[in-house]
Amino acid sequence: MAKAKSNAPVSYRTFCYAIFAFAFLLYANSIGNGYALDDKYVTVTNPQKPDNLRVAKGIAGIPEIFSSHYVESETQSFDYRPLPQLTFAVEYQFFGSNANINHFFNVVIYAFSCVLVFLLLMRLFKNKNPVFPLLVTLLFVAHPIHTEVVNNIKCRDELLSFLLGSLSLFYFLKYLDEGKNWKFVLLCALFLLMALLCKKTALLFAGLILLAGLFFRNFDLKRVAMGVATLFGVYLIYFFMVRALVPEGPELRNFTFYENPLYFHRDLTSRLQMALFTTGYYLRLLLVPYPLCFYYGYNAVPMDGWASPWVWLSLAAYGAAIVYVIKKWKQKDIFAFGILVFLMGLAPFTNLAFPVVGILGERFVYFSSFGFCIACGVLLFRVFKADPDAELLGLKKMPSTFKRVVILVLAVFSGLIVSRNTSWKDLITLSVNDEKHFPGSYMIQAFVANNLYAQGMGMAPGYKRDAIGQEARRHFALSGEILAEGLKENPEDHFSMTTLGTMYSNYLGRPEEAAALFRKALQKDPGYEVAQYNLIYCYELTNRTDTALLLYEKMLAGGSFYQPLFFRLHDLYVKKNELDKARLSDQKALTKYPNDIQLNVNLGNDFMLMADTARGLFYFEKAAALAPGDYNLLARVAETFNRAGYAQKANEYRQKAAKVKP
Numbered sequence: 326m327a328k329a330k331s332n333a334p335v336s337y338r339t340f341c342y343a344i345f346a347f348a349f350l351l352y353a354n355s356i357g358n359g360y361a362l363d364d365k366y367v368t369v370t371n372p373q374k375p376d377n378l379r380v381a382k383g384i385a386g387i388p389e390i391f392s393s394h395y396v397e398s399e400t401q402s403f404d405y406r407p408l409p410q411l412t413f414a415v416e417y418q419f420f421g422s423n424a425n426i427n428h429f430f431n432v433v434i435y436a437f438s439c440v441l442v443f444l445l446l447m448r449l450f451k452n453k454n455p456v457f458p459l460l461v462t463l464l465f466v467a468h469p470i471h472t473e474v475v476n477n478i479k480c481r482d483e484l485l486s487f488l489l490g491s492l493s494l495f496y497f498l499k500y501l502d503e504g505k506n507w508k509f510v511l512l513c514a515l516f517l518l519m520a521l522l523c524k525k526t527a528l529l530f531a532g533l534i535l536l537a538g539l540f541f542r543n544f545d546l547k548r549v550a551m552g553v554a555t556l557f558g559v560y561l562i563y564f565f566m567v568r569a570l571v572p573e574g575p576e577l578r579n580f581t582f583y584e585n586p587l588y589f590h591r592d593l594t595s596r597l598q599m600a601l602f603t604t605g606y607y608l609r610l611l612l613v614p615y616p617l618c619f620y621y622g623y624n625a626v627p628m629d630g631w632a633s634p635w636v637w638l639s640l641a642a643y644g645a646a647i648v649y650v651i652k653k654w655k656q657k658d659i660f661a662f663g664i665l666v667f668l669m670g671l672a673p674f675t676n677l678a679f680p681v682v683g684i685l686g687e688r689f690v691y692f693s694s695f696g697f698c699i700a701c702g703v704l705l706f707r708v709f710k711a712d713p714d715a716e717l718l719g720l721k722k723m724p725s726t727f728k729r730v731v732i733l734v735l736a737v738f739s740g741l742i743v744s745r746n747t748s749w750k751d752l753i754t755l756s757v758n759d760e761k762h763f764p765g766s767y768m769i770q771a772f773v774a775n776n777l778y779a780q781g782m783g784m785a786p787g788y789k790r791d792a793i794g795q796e797a798r799r800h801f802a803l804s805g806e807i808l809a810e811g812l813k814e815n816p817e818d819h820f821s822m823t824t825l826g827t828m829y830s831n832y833l834g835r836p837e838e839a840a841a842l843f844r845k846a847l848q849k850d851p852g853y854e855v856a857q858y859n860l861i862y863c864y865e866l867t868n869r870t871d872t873a874l875l876l877y878e879k880m881l882a883g884g885s886f887y888q889p890l891f892f893r894l895h896d897l898y899v900k901k902n903e904l905d906k907a908r909l910s911d912q913k914a915l916t917k918y919p920n921d922i923q924l925n926v927n928l929g930n931d932f933m934l935m936a937d938t939a940r941g942l943f944y945f946e947k948a949a950a951l952a953p954g955d956y957n958l959l960a961r962v963a964e965t966f967n968r969a970g971y972a973q974k975a976n977e978y979r980q981k982a983a984k985v986k987p
C-alpha cells in the first residue's frame with residue numbers, strides 16, 4: 326500500500342470557519358443568560374455589593390489579582406488563577422457588570438478552542454484521512470458534557486486553560502515537524518505557563534505533549550529529555566512565580582460531607598468504591614449525556630456501595646481499556662491513544678488519590694472528553710469500515726450509513742445543548758430544573774430554597790410573596806431532612822451541623838433544635854465562631870435578648886472579629902439607645918473591614934443619632950464612594966444631606982442616583 330501523502334499543506338480555512346460557526350451557534354442562546362452558580366466569586370454580579378473587589382477595580386485591580394489567591398475570604402484562601410480574573414477585570418472595566426458580555430466571551434473562547442482542536446488533530450494525524458480529524462472535532466464541539474464549561478461564567482478558567490494548553494501542544498508538534506526551530510519550543514513553554522496561570526490542571530497538557538510525541542512522532546531519547554526538561558522548567562517558573570507574588574500562608578479550605586463524604590471517610594475501601602463509581606458514572610455521562618446536573622455532591626446520585634452497578638461496570642470497562650492499551654502500545658494504535666488521553670484527564674478527578682469537591686463535575690471531564698471523542702471517532706471508522714489512512718480529501722466517498730449515524734448523533738447532541746443552555750438562564754431556573762431530575766441532592770434543594778427565599782424577600786407583601794415563601798420553606802425542610810440523614814453517617818462534620826442549625830433557626834422556626842446542633846458543633850471545635858454566634862442568636866429568637874447581648878459582648882471581648890456579630894451589636898445597642906456603645910463597636914469593626922458598606926452606614930447612623938452631623942455625613946459619603954452604583958444608598962445619602970441642610974450636596978447625590986436608577 327502506497328504511503329499516504331501529508332495533508333498538512335492543504336488549506337482547511339473553510340472547515341475552520343464552519344467549525345467556529347457551528348460551535349458559536351450551538352451556544353448562541355446562552356449569551357442572553359444571567360449570572361448563575363458561583364459567578365459572583367470571579368466577577369462582579371452586583372456592582373452595589375461586589376463579592377470580588379479586585380475585579381471591581383477593573384484594570385487597576387490587575388496587580389492585586391496577580392498577587393492574590395483565586396479565592397480569598399476570612400475562611401477560604403486557595404488556588405492561583407490570575408489570567409481568568411484578568412479577563413473579567415478588563416471586561417468589567419469596559420462593559421461594567423454585564424452577564425451577556427461574559428457569556429459572549431465564553432462562547433467565543435469555546436468556538437476558538439474547537440477550531441484549534443481541528444488544527445491540532447490535522448497536525449497530530451497528518452498522514453490520516455482528514456475526515457477523521459473533522460469527525461473528532463465535530464463530536465467534541467457538539468458534546469453536551471461541555472454545557473457547564475461554556476454556560477457557567479465561573480468556568481472561564483477551564484476554557485482558557487484548555488485553549489492555551491492546546492496551543493502549547495500545537496507548537497510542540499510544529500517544533501517536531503518543521504525542524505529544530507527553538508521559537509516553537511519557546512511558544513510551547515509560554516502557552517503552557519499561561520495555561521497553568523489559568524488552572525493547575527493544565528499540567529495534563531504536559532503529559533499529553535509527551536504522549537503525542539511518543540505515539541506519533543520520532544521521539545528519540547534526546548527529544549524526550551528535551552521535552553521533559555522544558556516542561557519541568559515551565560512548572561518551576563510557575564511554582565516560583567506563585568511563591569514570589571502571593572503572600573505566604575497556609576491555604577484555607579473548609580470541607581463538608583455534602584461536598585464529598587470522603588473528606589470524613591478516608592479508608593482505602595471507601596476511596597476505591599467511590600473511585601469506581603465516579604469513573605463509571607463519568608463514562609455514562611459521556612455516552613448518554615442526559616440528564617445533566619450543575620452540582621452533584623452528596624446524594625444527588627444514589628451510591629449503593631459495592632452493590633452499585635456503576636462500580637462493577639466501571640471495573641469491567643476500565644479493566645478492558647487498560648488491557649487493550651497494553652496490548653496495542655507498541656503498534657501506536659489511535660484508539661489506544663484516545664483511551665490514554667481520556668484516562669489521563671480523568672485521573673485527578675476519580676476520588677481515589679484525594680476527594681473531589683462535588684464528587685462529580687461535568688467540567689472535570691472537559692480535557693478527558695477530547696480523548697473520548699478521539700476514541701469514538703476511531704470506533705465509528707472501524708464499525709463502518711472506513712479507512713482512516715486513505716488519502717481522501719472530501720466526505721463524498723465515506724459510507725452513507727456512516728454519514729447518517731454521524732448526522733443523527735450531532736443532531737441529538739445539538740438539541741440537548743440548546744435545551745440545556747436555557748436551564749442556565751440564572752441560578753433559580755437552573756436549580757429548579759435540576760431538582761426535577763435529582764431530588765435527593767442536598768445542595769440542589771438548598772439552592773432552590775435559598776433562591777426562592779431571596780426572590781420572595783425582593784417582592785412587595787402579598788399573596789405571591791407568601792406563596793414563594795411557603796415553597797422556599799418546603800425546600801428548606803427537604804434539604805434539612807437530607808442533611809440530617811447525612812450527619813448520621815458523618816457525625817464529625819461540625820460545618821454541616823452548623824449549616825443545618827442555621828437552616829432550623831433562620832428559616833424553619835426551630836431555634837431550640839438549632840441551639841442543640843450549635844452546641845454539638847462547638848464540642849467538636851470550641852473556637853468555631855460561626856456556631857458560637859448562631860448559638861447566641863438562638864437566644865434572641867427565644868426572647869432572651871439581654872442574655873444574647875451579654876454573650877455577644879463576651880464574644881467581642883474575647884477578640885472575635887466575626888462580621889455578623891457587629892451588625893447584631895449595632896442593632897441591639899441602637900434599640901436600647903446605647904449609642905456610644907454602638908459607635909465603639911462599629912468603629913472597631915471598621916478597623917478590620919474598612920471597606921464594608923453597611924458598617925460605614927451603621928457608623929454614620931450612630932453619629933447622626935448622636936447629633937454629630939459632620940462625622941455622620943462623612944461615613945455616609947464614604948459608603949457612597951464604595952458603592953457608586955447603589956441607587957438606594959445614593960438616594961438615601963441625598964436625603965440625609967437634605968435633612969441636614971446641605972442642599973447643594975443633596976442635589977449632587979440626587980444626580981448620581983438618577984444616573985444609576987434601575
